[in-house]
Amino acid sequence: MANGKRDTKFEPDDSALRLAVLIDADNAQAAVIEGLLAEIARFGEATVKRIYGDFTSPGSAQWKKVLNRHAIKPVQQFAYTTGKNATDSTLIIDAMDLLYTRRFDGFCLVSSDSDFTGLALRIREEGLMVFGFGEKKTPDAFRNACHRFLFTEVLRPVAQKAAETTPAPAAKGAKSAKKPAKAVPKPAAAEEPTEQDFPRAFVLEALDKAGDDSGWAGLGAFGSYLNKLQPDFDSRLYGFRKLSDLVRARTDIFECEERAVPGADAKVLYVRARER
Structure with a gap:
């Protein structure tokens, strides 16, 4: 018979932040999803995970492969007209709906788009945490509107980083007008930031x-x-x-x-x- 008491042994993370993770599929890469979710787990529990985009387009094929594996809910958004981003509007509307439920301690906004600057500021005004995730091209306005902003480049798998820095082999039988000098492999140290890069x-x-x-x-x-x-x-x-x-x-x-x-x-x- 139930005694009305909560069994605390099933709630070891009562103090963890409850986070809503909202991903802009048009401005994020599926290759970083595992590192992204691992990083979010450091801040709290991702109780809501949604991704917004037109998943009928070829550009979203990368995301289709990982959504079920990571239990991310896709929100289909068709483009109503050329040149207008309906995805951003849908994400912002959903974010405001979630905000007013008062069920969350913070939001994770995954995008490199400055259009979410106003959303981040509005969430902060409610006293909630805002964690931003985007590429280094993300404008300063969106970065500084978040409590924390993390570059997704550091979340990519090691194998992918190595592939990006390794020059592609020349096509077999390809001819060139001028024989280039023998390529010198870039040393591993070249990937490390220089003293000038360090603030x-x-x-x-x-x-x-x-x-x-x-x-x-x-x-x-x-x-x-x-x-x-x-x-x-x-x-x-x-x-x-x-x-x-x-x-x-x-x-x-x-x-x-x-x-x-x-x-x-x-x-x-x-x-x-x-x-x-």
Whole structure:
């Protein structure tokens, strides 16, 4: 007989954010879906997963192969007229309907289209989290309208990244007017960002603001401040899987120190700018 009490052993993730994942099929690639969903799982539970597009068009064939596997609900949207994107309108209307149900803690908007900037701002006004996912071509307006923005390039499978950087072999029997010089394979290091790519001044400014009077800041506080100032900051863009890996490796910029947590068998990483 039921006693009216909830069996909490089936609810280990009560504190997880309930997220609505809305994907613009016209401005996202199916190849990143596994990495995308894994990344979203770090923030919370994807209780709604919908994708919007015209799935009768050849361009959507890539998505048809993965929708059932990942339990993503397709929302068919025919193009009413040439040059107008009906998909965006349908996604925005659905997002507002979901917003007013008050059942969600945040939204994941997957697109590289700046048309969703207003939607992101409206969701933030309701006090909900907004996570954006798009390519590096995404305009700054949409990136900065999100609490966090992640580039989908870092979510691609390793095999796909390697294929994109490997030059295609010449067609057999193909002739050229001028025999080109022997191609030199691009070294693996060329894929790593250069010092010029690393936003050194921005990172040091954020560290200064997050630190205490002595300049030390906990890694968590430092990372949180970085994302508040620049929602699309991601250590993976600079060749490091985690922020902790980045600060430990860049000994030319940072000093690191692990401190024991009082009353617990754990340590917290602290970081400060290295004196020059």
